[in-house]
Amino acid sequence: MSSMNSSTQNLTPEMFQPIERDTLAQEGVSSKKITFWGDVWRRFLKNKGALIGALLLLVIGILAIVGPEIHSYSYRSVNYDLINKEAFGDHWFGTDGAGRDVWTRTWYGAGISLLIAFLATAFDLFIGVPYGCISGYYGGKVDNWMQRIIEVLYGIPNLIVIILLLLWMKPGIIAIALALGITGWITMARVVRGQMLKLKSQEYVLAARTLGASTRRMLTKHMLPNVLGPVIITIMFSIPTAIFFEAFLAFIGLGIRPPEASLGVLINDGYKVLQLFPYQLFFPALVLSLIMFSFNLVGDGLRDALDPKLRQ
Amino acid sequence: MDRKNVLEVKDLHVSFHTYNGEVQAVRGVSFEVKNGETVAIVGESGCGKSVTSQSIMRLIPQPPGVIKHGEILFEGNDLTKLPEKKMEEMRGKEIAMIFQDPMTSLNPTMTVGKQIMEGLIKHQKLGKAEARQKALEMLRLVGIPSPDSRINQYPHQFSGGMRQRAMIAIALSCAPKLLIADEPTTALDVTIQAQILHLMNDLKEKMDTSIILITHDLGVVAETADRVVVMYAGKVVETGTVEEIFYKPRHPYTWGLMGSMPRLNLSRDTELSPILGTPPNLLTPPKGCPFASRCEHAMQVCKEHMPETTNSSDSHQVACWLEHPMAKPVDIPHDVVGGVSK
Amino acid sequence: MGRFALQRFMYMVITLWVIITLTFFLMHTMPGSPLQHEDKLPPELKEEILKEYGLDKPLPVQYVTFLGKLAQADLGSSFKYDGRSVTDLIMQGFPASLQLGIQATIIGVIFGIILGCVSALRRGTWVDNVANVFSILGYSVPNFVLATLLSYYVGVKLQWLPPAKWDGPEYSILPTLSLAVLVMATIARYIRTEMLEVLGQDYMKTAKAKGLSARTAIIKHALRNALIPAVTVLGPLIIGLITGSLVVEQIFAIPGMGWMFVDSIQVNDYTVIMGITIFYSALIIVGMFLVDVLYGIIDPRIRIGGVQE
Numbered sequence: 001m002s003s004m005n006s007s008t009q010n011l012t013p014e015m016f017q018p019i020e021r022d023t024l025a026q027e028g029v030s031s032k033k034i035t036f037w038g039d040v041w042r043r044f045l046k047n048k049g050a051l052i053g054a055l056l057l058l059v060i061g062i063l064a065i066v067g068p069e070i071h072s073y074s075y076r077s078v079n080y081d082l083i084n085k086e087a088f089g090d091h092w093f094g095t096d097g098a099g100r101d102v103w104t105r106t107w108y109g110a111g112i113s114l115l116i117a118f119l120a121t122a123f124d125l126f127i128g129v130p131y132g133c134i135s136g137y138y139g140g141k142v143d144n145w146m147q148r149i150i151e152v153l154y155g156i157p158n159l160i161v162i163i164l165l166l167l168w169m170k171p172g173i174i175a176i177a178l179a180l181g182i183t184g185w186i187t188m189a190r191v192v193r194g195q196m197l198k199l200k201s202q203e204y205v206l207a208a209r210t211l212g213a214s215t216r217r218m219l220t221k222h223m224l225p226n227v228l229g230p231v232i233i234t235i236m237f238s239i240p241t242a243i244f245f246e247a248f249l250a251f252i253g254l255g256i257r258p259p260e261a262s263l264g265v266l267i268n269d270g271y272k273v274l275q276l277f278p279y280q281l282f283f284p285a286l287v288l289s290l291i292m293f294s295f296n297l298v299g300d301g302l303r304d305a306l307d308p309k310l311r312q
Numbered sequence: 313m314d315r316k317n318v319l320e321v322k323d324l325h326v327s328f329h330t331y332n333g334e335v336q337a338v339r340g341v342s343f344e345v346k347n348g349e350t351v352a353i354v355g356e357s358g359c360g361k362s363v364t365s366q367s368i369m370r371l372i373p374q375p376p377g378v379i380k381h382g383e384i385l386f387e388g389n390d391l392t393k394l395p396e397k398k399m400e401e402m403r404g405k406e407i408a409m410i411f412q413d414p415m416t417s418l419n420p421t422m423t424v425g426k427q428i429m430e431g432l433i434k435h436q437k438l439g440k441a442e443a444r445q446k447a448l449e450m451l452r453l454v455g456i457p458s459p460d461s462r463i464n465q466y467p468h469q470f471s472g473g474m475r476q477r478a479m480i481a482i483a484l485s486c487a488p489k490l491l492i493a494d495e496p497t498t499a500l501d502v503t504i505q506a507q508i509l510h511l512m513n514d515l516k517e518k519m520d521t522s523i524i525l526i527t528h529d530l531g532v533v534a535e536t537a538d539r540v541v542v543m544y545a546g547k548v549v550e551t552g553t554v555e556e557i558f559y560k561p562r563h564p565y566t567w568g569l570m571g572s573m574p575r576l577n578l579s580r581d582t583e584l585s586p587i588l589g590t591p592p593n594l595l596t597p598p599k600g601c602p603f604a605s606r607c608e609h610a611m612q613v614c615k616e617h618m619p620e621t622t623n624s625s626d627s628h629q630v631a632c633w634l635e636h637p638m639a640k641p642v643d644i645p646h647d648v649v650g651g652v653s654k
Numbered sequence: 655m656g657r658f659a660l661q662r663f664m665y666m667v668i669t670l671w672v673i674i675t676l677t678f679f680l681m682h683t684m685p686g687s688p689l690q691h692e693d694k695l696p697p698e699l700k701e702e703i704l705k706e707y708g709l710d711k712p713l714p715v716q717y718v719t720f721l722g723k724l725a726q727a728d729l730g731s732s733f734k735y736d737g738r739s740v741t742d743l744i745m746q747g748f749p750a751s752l753q754l755g756i757q758a759t760i761i762g763v764i765f766g767i768i769l770g771c772v773s774a775l776r777r778g779t780w781v782d783n784v785a786n787v788f789s790i791l792g793y794s795v796p797n798f799v800l801a802t803l804l805s806y807y808v809g810v811k812l813q814w815l816p817p818a819k820w821d822g823p824e825y826s827i828l829p830t831l832s833l834a835v836l837v838m839a840t841i842a843r844y845i846r847t848e849m850l851e852v853l854g855q856d857y858m859k860t861a862k863a864k865g866l867s868a869r870t871a872i873i874k875h876a877l878r879n880a881l882i883p884a885v886t887v888l889g890p891l892i893i894g895l896i897t898g899s900l901v902v903e904q905i906f907a908i909p910g911m912g913w914m915f916v917d918s919i920q921v922n923d924y925t926v927i928m929g930i931t932i933f934y935s936a937l938i939i940v941g942m943f944l945v946d947v948l949y950g951i952i953d954p955r956i957r958i959g960g961v962q963e
Contacts, residue, residue, distance in 0.1 A: 015613035016638045042331075049786070155669035156676075157938045159897050160931050164680045167919065167927070244796050251798050251901050252916045267799065271905075274806055285799045293794035300790065369863055397867075404865030411863075416856040419875050421882060421954055430874070431864040466954045482864065 050301020067107025123181020128188025136196025229306035236299030324382035352537035408483035414475035425463035473504035545602035552628035729929035740929035751910035762837025770845025792839025801832035
């Protein structure tokens with residue numbers, strides 16, 4: 001031990017008067033308080049990739065809304081005098097085989113693809129969340145049966161069901177979203193149920209209850225962040241999956257019918273004339289890849305931000 | 313006791329860099345461990361005892377952790393300055409460690425035998441067959457029944473107590489000079505705790521190993537330790553032999569520790585007195601005595617100046633302003649003295 | 655372990671039955687006659703064909719007949735290919751698809767493991783960042799886009815490798831790459847997460863406390879524990895590969911099952927659609943089952959139940 005390192009101090013007898021403990025500032029928890037969502041937000045902001053992804057999504061989102069309106073052409077207005085022209089004048093991305101403006105069609109198509117993905121995710125939420133909640137909350141026999149059903153359904157490959165359903169229905173925006181939703185909710189239900197079960201058995205929930213936390217506080221402080229987090233992450237990954245599937249289906253001939261446009265339809269059309277006019281494939285493919293890339297970046301960022309295990 | 317020092321820790325400072333700033337987990341810790349001695353480091357969670365022990369093994373994750381200052385002399389060599397390769401040769405061979413939770417400290421996908429053999433093959437350059445023989449011997453030594461079949465089993469086939477025995481077998485397989493046991497019994501049932509402690513005491517005698525025992529359980533200390541280091545907020549507040557700490561404790565924090573522990577000699581209606589308040593935040597350690605804000609006997613000086621370390625006997629040191637001649641003498645609370653019968 | 659496998663097996667059988675039934679009824683209630691492409695046929699001939707394919711009987715009867723034939727691996731015969739048996743068609747297309755799948759898996763798994771490990775061990779450094787961007791890109795760029803780009807630029811423009819057809823090993827390089835990227839990206843991300851998890855475990859500290867070097871500790875303790883759960887990704891990967899093969903075979907004009915399936919969808923060759931659907935489902939479901947069992951075998955915690963006292 002170090003000895004007498006403070007011999008130069010001027011100590012006076014007054015300093016040795018006992019003092020009340022209460023007069024001392026209790027500085028037990030003096031560091032600034034970080035709320036759960038504040039912490040998530042901070043870690044999300046620190047993640048450059050996620051920020052770039054969010055920014056890209058914002059730009060793409062705006063363009064999907066505003067893009068088709070910039071020029072006077074609509075996504076379906078044909079002009080047989082200007083067929084398959086590379087970028088010129090105000091046809092920034094050129095024109096396609098029917099003289100339609102590729103820029104306008106690309107952003108219109110991006111909008112439709114996003115719409116399909118959002119609809120599909122909405123289906124996921126509306127079926128998956130209640131199913132998972134009920135199964136996880138009630139537990140016991142109810143859960144057991146609901147789980148058996150999930151167990152069987154989960155084994156059925158999405159791909160097969162989606163293709164079969166689309167052969168059966170006429171491919172359209174709603175039909176594709178429905179087919180994606182019908183297969184997608186199972187993941188959501190599993191995630192929600194898992195979280196509910198985990199929470200029910202968690203000691204800190206019991207502890208919080210024992211300490212007299214109000215129901216409201218329990219929900220906002222403990223349950224909500226824990227269920228909401230994984231649900232948001234699942235959404236962030238199911239959107240790009242849906243966008244991928246839409247494009248994939250278009251590619252194998254199960255897409256929306258022309259003159260409607262989605263990114264998948266545009267890519268499929270572009271693919272057919274790839275050797276001659278590669279630009280017609282390039283732009284929609286780029287936008288599609290960027291959307292998927294951004295969603296994955298943001299999803300990753302959110303997962304890292306929400307996962308307390310990886311907290312530093 | 314004028315045996316040689318196996319280990320000397322001098323003015324050790326360890327910090328962790330976090331988002332909020334630098335957490336000064338260990339702030340100038342010094343103590344020594346003599347040959348064949350058991351030294352207990354006690355204190356509340358977060359007082360820096362585990363960080364100190366992991367610093368000795370250089371197992372602090374770097375970053376965010378960093379040994380900022382001080383020396384750790386093992387048989388005269390400063391471990392803080394050893395290159396990693398040399399340090400690897402020390403770990404397991406000269407200094408070994410067992411951890412708190414035997415459930416998670418063993419690799420779940422490797423047989424217990426292989427996990428014991430690893431160190432033997434590395435340090436004693438044994439062949440597979442020899443290492444296996446030695447591993448069997450170790451299993452027998454730590455009291456695992458039918459080691460011949462147990463050696464091929466996986467950790468999940470062992471009970472908690474058996475796993476901790478296996479951990480001890482791993483740690484002692486190369487007959488280290490120093491064993492660091494970080495809360496070795498905390499995760500175990502009470503009955504198993506006693507068995508493990510006896511085993512450690514036993515093996516210490518047999519193998520002439522020194523032990524650093526990290527614990528917050530004074531009962532464990534009384535049962536096994538020769539000397540005690542009491543830590544608080546990254547500092548050593550009192551050291552002494554077990555007798556001195558239990559019968560003549562001088563630091564109010566040590567009194568607090570004793571007072572908050574259930575004892576058999578207390579009358580039924582004596583209430584246990586917990587230490588009120590919480591330890592200071594080590595992001596912004598107080599400039600005076602870290603215990604001042606929780607201390608019943610705090611004085612003005614405690615808030616402003618760090619207390620000096622004074623010797624109350626050759627083996628007994630205290631860092632408290634009450635030791636100063638200008639302070640009004642305070643009696644040791646009588647219900648604390650001799651708290652644990654040895 | 656035995657009970658676990660048996661239970662999985664039961665689920666497998668039920669799932670398979672559900673998908674077969676679903677396929678059957680969806681296909682048979684599909685709007686539009688299966689023979690709509692042969693509209694010019696005289697009605698008598700059409701009726702004859704319907705009879706020949708057993709389509710004139712009530713649906714439940716057809717269903718039972720169908721199940722019975724299925725049990726003998728008889729999937730009926732194709733409408734388009736002049737009554738060739740669907741089983742034959744599948745067997746003809748499967749080898750190419752299988753070869754592609756296996757090649758892509760091998761390449762993807764090897765590079766995925768390397769990428770994931772490096773990324774986890776160098777966490778937070780530029781190496782990790784580059785590897786991460788690489789793997790996110792890997793499954794953000796849809797495989798039909800990647801395949802198109804590879805076929806067009808490497809095949810047509812640069813002429814380094816054949817852009818299409820199936821005439822020898824060099825023809826499999828580009829399609830294999832198109833499929834392998836997704837496998838690699840998936841495995842890399844999974845391994846990275848698992849590896850980070852494992853590196854934080856107490857037993858890694860024990861391994862280091864024994865005096866093992868960082869390298870030995872990682873190879874002997876971390877890698878093994880990170881790889882075991884990674885086996886579970888193999889299930890979803892089978893699906894990913896099949897999905898990929900549908901478009902990749904189309905783009906590279908490979909006469910595999912994927913190509914055949916897409917072709918049958920486009921011409922409404924419904925016996926072939928049904929046959930391949932069922933074959934794919936069986937492949938995926940049996941694959942998932944085998945992965946589950948494999949996981950049980952390599953993880954000693956499942957393989958050997960606890961004998962705690």
